[in-house]
Amino acid sequence: MNAMRHAISLFSLGSFQLGRRMRSQHLRGFLLGTGLGLCSFATVTYAQAEAAKVNRRLNVSKFMAEPITEATVLLEDKENMRHRMELMIMEIQAEFCRALESEEFNGQKFKVDRWMRKEGGGGVTCVLQDGDVFEKAGVNVSVVTGSLPPAAVQQMRARGKALTENVKLPFFASGVSAVIHPRNPHVPTIHFNYRYFEVELPDGEKQWWFGGGTDLTPYYLDETDARHFHKTLKSACDEHDATYYPRFKKWCDDYFHIKHRNESRGIGGIFFDDIDVPTQDSAFNFITSCARAVIPSYMPLVQKHKNDAYGNNERQWQLLRRGRYVEFNLIYDRGTKFGLYTPGARYESILMSLPLNARWEYMHEPQPKSKESALLTVLRNPKEWI
């Protein structure tokens, strides 16, 4: 096992260094832009120097990679919601990745893949695999355009509006999503996703909406943690609308439900779709608040539990629960299905949500009155945490 772990570490490190190299090229761009070391790079053109200035104005260096849209375009039209969204999700991605990296014991870093999609747009996929603290952590940003059959567009919305059949509709979608599978079974898995859609109807009308959510999947129930997590999300919601948290908490419980087992994937959080009120500005501010609440809702739990003792029993239980996670994601999750059925989809970015290891035992049932059974009770009867 150690040989393999080592081999994987080398693989991850190799890839990470590629990522670093990519980022260091951006960095070199900044240095060039500030005039440092210009003498040693005779091939720098005026255009490159100008682009570097633009990047500096956007402070791109704090991102995991360059944004998908050209920096000049992002800067020129700063009020455009597509651009505001792109900058926000790039920022959320970078802040979350840095926060996770800072918890690792041996300086493990995210591997960064910036990819473009021939149908339009692209993304930045960051994965930290086989870390000491995070067994598999994926944080993905995508900004894509294309055209979709109305059926697919309707699938994108929880409650579809009537759309004309047999015409392909131009759409724009951007979002940040993450799934973090820690190694220690006492640290819960977190998932979040914040997204913005635009679709143009055949009559020229543009529809737009936001969606998203954050939810927690513990392997062992710590009620204090559960309350902290839900409280943090509630505060983010309450800033905008007092009805949001109760509605979106219930929506989350309903959505992350493994129907065939009649149990929840985890202890919920918030989940919503089709937010297009009261204004585009306020809806954007709302999902920004939610996205900003991820770190304070989750990182304290990592810090609290990452050194907890555990043995093989806890590990095996964690692997079984990860099997359930796989079941939910591959059978029910709309995002995964929508992603995998979209032509030209980057499946590695979609399936980064799957755990490094998972397990299925026939007819497994935890011992009565065990800690494992206490978790199951809550998964079978979602409760109010606040």
Added chain:
Amino acid sequence: MNAMRHAISLFSLGSFQLGRRMRSQHLRGFLLGTGLGLCSFATVTYAQAEAAKVNRRLNVSKFMAEPITEATVLLEDKENMRHRMELMIMEIQAEFCRALESEEFNGQKFKVDRWMRKEGGGGVTCVLQDGDVFEKAGVNVSVVTGSLPPAAVQQMRARGKALTENVKLPFFASGVSAVIHPRNPHVPTIHFNYRYFEVELPDGEKQWWFGGGTDLTPYYLDETDARHFHKTLKSACDEHDATYYPRFKKWCDDYFHIKHRNESRGIGGIFFDDIDVPTQDSAFNFITSCARAVIPSYMPLVQKHKNDAYGNNERQWQLLRRGRYVEFNLIYDRGTKFGLYTPGARYESILMSLPLNARWEYMHEPQPKSKESALLTVLRNPKEWI
């Protein structure tokens, strides 16, 4: 790990003993029927003694458990296709389970669960978990009746015939299915399924059809094995119709295709649905031949490779391929979807097909010219083996 393996062995053993107990009750039934030990069982009624005689005439003791349909009913109407099918699949299940058990090093046995479904019918699920040779082996028989919406019935057939909407249709379905995940990465995984359906249309017309297939999922390619496997299936097909093997081999390649990865689950075999020609008798004989071909197609490969040397690299590759197996089964497999969406389905019997352990690595790609890469080449370009 050993502690856990030990714990699981105990668990399996405990459950197995329950299974044995259940079977020994049947056995006791026979003993009673033959008059042995009657004196010590004062509560045996005339009816019980008669039932035991019937069981003996059916030779039920060779099955893993009592059939779902009462033995007297099976005996009374032996020409009824439902009954012929039930007896055939009970026999196939038992022969295959015994063949697998006989390969185990330490006498591991199948755990036997006989279950009834409140909507009608039931099944016998046999699982051998955490054996030395078989990491997880599931062999399931089900004989169920109920009523289904036409959409579900249409989903059951590869090419649906026009069915009236908005009426529930009475149906009967029976079949045997198995997925065997060996421990040694040089022993391939096998899957097979042979099934018979009846559905009654609103005008009283009865439709019936057979379906099935056997396919192989190696972790390392052994071309001699692949040829042996396909040849054995081809012989079974050729007895009935020379066009079957080429048609059903292609159908198999098309069906077991992981679309998002553009690769096959394994090296195929045969797959077919909607067989209702030339006569019910000959169609039944055909699927019986196919089911009988499972043992000679597969057991020689188990015997040949179960003692092959392997290390952690081979194990990790096997786990990654098992991740792909999970992807196919949960995202694409019609049987799994149909099963999980059927109200009252026994999900443990459906999900017994999932491996004990599976793994997902971000962006994994085998070394060029490695044995792993040789397998991928064949999975990406299905070939003719005969």
